Amino acid sequence: MIGSATPAEAAAAEVSAPRARGPWTGRAAMLATYAVAAIVLFGAAPAMLTDFRLRMLAQFLCVAMVAVGIGLAWGSGGMLTLGQGLFFGLGAYIMAMHLQLSSAGPSGRPAFMVTGSDLPWWWELFRSPATALLGIVAVPGLLALLLGLSVFRRRVKGAYFAILSQASAAAFALLLISQQNTIGGSNGLSSFRQFFGFALNDPVNRRMLYFIAAGVLIAMVAVVHQLRRSRYGELLTAVRDGEERARFLGYDTAMVKVVAYVVAAVFAAIGGALFVPIVGIISPQNVGVVPSIGFLVGVAVGGRATLFGPVLGSLAVSYAGSTLSEQIESGWVYVQGFLFILVVAFLPGGLGSIAAVVRSRRRRPAADELPRGVPEPDAPDPEPTPADVRSGGA
């Protein structure tokens, strides 16, 4: 699924690099998209949504942060990161430990520790706000660096890498469940009263959290944008499409992949860290295999190789999941699975590539007759406006 370039994928890859032609149209459209995103997130949404819906949106934005990272690692770098729950969880648990310590009563003990036993030493590391914030970035970043180096240096890739990353998330969840006395076990950590001194039950502060999440998400998209258009971004895509050739040309392809993997991990960790004060609980159920796949679904649906596809796809899937489950209880699980299969089977570039696919069908009705897996000899020219921008209103 990852290596085969279907006509749809080829078209999607083509539109993801709009710089080649009509640079000004592309740039203007890009600017317009940022402006629309800022207006929607900072103006329209807080003005129109109730406190509850805004809280939900803030939660979705945190999940979308993970999606932005996956978009870079999987979409641009071809690494199917099926275990982002690991990094999401690390960021979340570090934030949760800090919030729990700062919310604890006079005894200074976290609320879950009712059965005796002393506070493990590593809790103390995150008591100060500075070390907690540093830890949220540094711990998952370093772990991703070590994992990435050991995996990519050994040239583990494709399905093997995917299984490995998924196993790491599963192992992490099991580890957390077994640590009842040190990290809350299957109950996880909850009952946070304050966020760096701000009361969490105050609606005004909850809005502040939303604005922070929105700002961070836009920053992440901007970072990925810059990475994609830099020389590094081209190299990453080159490694995705022909790792052997890139290595043959003298590039350290493992390092190229490690960088994207670390960025994705740090984004997931920051998403996790903001998720905690917004939702009010983190438990092993949020970091295991199922949520890790959940992070991926939005990226696949939105279009992994596009800049805005992962964000929009993730937001759309989260929103649909939340509202649909209010209408039909327990029905959403089936819809989500079906949607994922549908997109992977018929629209590998995601919904972000739908325009390009439709166009290529119209121009070359014979495209269907081409054998699958063989790139079209002359891929159709996409319109100058990138498809990912057009999906901005979704």
Place this chain on the structure above:
Amino acid sequence: MTALRRPVTVTFALAALLAASACGAKVDENGDSTADVESCIDTSGDSVKIGLLNSMSGTMSISEQTVRRSLELAAAEINADGGVLGKRLELVTEDGASEPTVFAEKATKLLQSDCVAAVFGGWTSSSRKAMLPVFEDNDGLLFYPVQYEGLEASENIFYTGATTNQQIIPALDYLRTELGAQSLYLVGSDYVFPRTANAIITAYAEEYDIEIVGEDYEPLGSVEGIPTIVNRVQSSGADAVFNTLNGDSNVSFFSQYSNVGLTAETMPVLSVSIAEEEVPGIGVERLVGQYTAWNYYQTVQSPENEAFVAAFQEAYGSDAVTSDPMEAAYTSLYLWRNMVEAAGSFEVDDVQEAAGGISFAAPEGPVTVNGDNHHIAKTALIGRVNPEGLIDTVWSSAGPIEPDPCLEGYAWAASLERDETYC
């Protein structure tokens, strides 16, 4: 490039400005904040909304669906009986999806968007822990129907299942006085309920000179360690086993238990998480004669229970069984009705104030709400699994036991750690 960077910079400046201007109350020295919430319960029409929040998907759905059914049954009965304060109950149902974060999300939605008068549901301790801050911050009411590890007493939660002194301690009394157990082996799933229960059991054992010959935990949902545990149980020669395993682990435990030749006669097992619902899944033949500790069994002899079981089987089929959490959920809705009618109001503050002393002739027997800790006084029942897969009562406490979630009335429990927020 500069053209691109500028709007991005502007966006960040805007974000920083908004975030800074959006700062609200700081936490004062006591850890309390000054934020207020206003209830939005709508009582203007001829109906009033209540929320049912149970897992209809995920691993807990098999248990929580039965709770949902008994809540729906109670609501239908109350509506047929003229509603609450003359208003029909309108059910807003949500799926907790066996995930604590979803419970927190849906609880917020029920309180803020649907403005329900009360919410009924939750099963796992993690789901309750996730919902607790939501109900406290939004000043809502949650009725939680499952026995749990105690050491908690939120003003915004009514606990209609047993706390430890209504289940664990009577079970220990039974093992000590009726079965004459001098040594116990503790087997449990690795999460907060078994850990807390076993801490209580250990303190009790010290007081009464009972030897704890072993204590083993199996991760939730896992079965790999069970054969080893059963071998250790067998070689320990304990007088009885206190079992706090939950879910699938029980299937493996009891199948191994009978495979190595242990029976209820050679080494009885007292379980606190196996009810009528679970018996067929584990296998009746493996459980016959083993003990359970609850506050309700389908076989309870009373007119109230006969009516409850008959109504439940009429609605959901003649082979449907009723169990303790289902009965506690059914009872919780009636208790809320009685509280509202006593208060003459749906407002949370009024209901909380009227709650103390409210009683109901429940299928399990008479129950009364304790106004201080929001738990209910209920009778402890020790049961034995019979060949039909139902559970017969073999011992019951002298009457309803007053709830003591913090175990303040037991001198031997003084050494246990407590959460100072509630205890």
